[in-house]
Amino acid sequence: MNINIRKGEKVDCVRMMELVRELALYEKAPNEVTVDLDHFIESGFGPNPVWWAYVAEITNEDNSKHIVGFALYYIRYSTWKGQRMYLEDIIVTESMRGNGIGKKLFDQLILVCKEQQFKGITWQVLEWNEPAINFYKKFDGVQFDGEWVNCSL
Amino acid sequence: MNINIRKGEKVDCVRMMELVRELALYEKAPNEVTVDLDHFIESGFGPNPVWWAYVAEITNEDNSKHIVGFALYYIRYSTWKGQRMYLEDIIVTESMRGNGIGKKLFDQLILVCKEQQFKGITWQVLEWNEPAINFYKKFDGVQFDGEWVNCSL
Numbered sequence: 357m358n359i360n361i362r363k364g365e366k367v368d369c370v371r372m373m374e375l376v377r378e379l380a381l382y383e384k385a386p387n388e389v390t391v392d393l394d395h396f397i398e399s400g401f402g403p404n405p406v407w408w409a410y411v412a413e414i415t416n417e418d419n420s421k422h423i424v425g426f427a428l429y430y431i432r433y434s435t436w437k438g439q440r441m442y443l444e445d446i447i448v449t450e451s452m453r454g455n456g457i458g459k460k461l462f463d464q465l466i467l468v469c470k471e472q473q474f475k476g477i478t479w480q481v482l483e484w485n486e487p488a489i490n491f492y493k494k495f496d497g498v499q500f501d502g503e504w505v506n507c508s509l
Numbered sequence: 510m511n512i513n514i515r516k517g518e519k520v521d522c523v524r525m526m527e528l529v530r531e532l533a534l535y536e537k538a539p540n541e542v543t544v545d546l547d548h549f550i551e552s553g554f555g556p557n558p559v560w561w562a563y564v565a566e567i568t569n570e571d572n573s574k575h576i577v578g579f580a581l582y583y584i585r586y587s588t589w590k591g592q593r594m595y596l597e598d599i600i601v602t603e604s605m606r607g608n609g610i611g612k613k614l615f616d617q618l619i620l621v622c623k624e625q626q627f628k629g630i631t632w633q634v635l636e637w638n639e640p641a642i643n644f645y646k647k648f649d650g651v652q653f654d655g656e657w658v659n660c661s662l
Contacts, residue, residue, distance in 0.1 A: 376588045390628075391591045399586055407586040430586045433552055433560040435529045435598050438544045445588050466662075475543075480657040489658075498662045504633040506654040507645055508593075509619075 357414060359457055361464050364409030364426060366401045369393065371423045372409065375447045382450075383482060406430055410464050412448065412457045424452040427461040429468075432478065441469050443479035458491055480506075510567060512610055514617050517562030517579060519554045522546065524576045525562065528600045535603075536635060559583055563617050565601065565610045577605040580614040582621075585631065594622050596632035611644055633659075 364372065373393055380389045400407050412425040425448035432442040443465065448457045469477055481488050483502065492498050517525065526546055533542045553560050565578040578601035585595040596618065601610045622630055634641050636655065645651050 389589045395591050399592055406584050431559050433583045436542045438548050439552055476661055478661045480659055483656055483658050492660055501659040503636055504659050505636050506633055506657050508629055508631045509651045
């Protein structure tokens, strides 16, 4: 299987949103997705982008291409550490898991962090999401901290 | 006491960093603050700002001014909700607590959210930090979610 990791473009947004919905279903919160496609595109590709993404694309036998996963991040500012990458989503569609696609996406993010001199990557995982936690444990030096509570208003 | 809430400026950064260190001590992690002042200033007031802040300033009897607290945020992009404010820090120096300064700062953030049409505010609190949790509970509609684990690399 030919898997290519490349920067996400405007035309990928519709498919990315499909994958977001797939993940929300898995995380038992399908109704929580209220973002609108135009606003999603504007936030990533308008004059002041606030998110960036990499997509994993496979090439089929007839040479057509299909996006099967992506990683989306923004820059967070920590008053303790400085600029860090915040990994908002890393998604591989269910039927394509177990092919090392998630690892390829994650490796790409690590590369971006080094290039942009970010002080690391942070993200969150649901405490019951064991497959994801086991995936993250494969990377040297990942730290887990369950002492914080998320708040929102 | 005359308390003024205003936008944080470049000249405020040294004092803001002092307050960051005070908070880190309270959160039992004084050695975790490794950010450097130049980088802090550049990230807030360089060509591509990634954080914004409001400061709480008191005026003394001799008309001198002194910053006693601040709130610092960045824009996060949620693939579920769209653009939201992430409240990185809200700090009031210990000797000045109980004067409603934190509430004034928080009210200012709510105002900014409305003006910029953000889809809400998110932040985190340490699960043992009862005074902070009780403070947040004063605001209508605040939700707490302890189901997520922070990860970093």
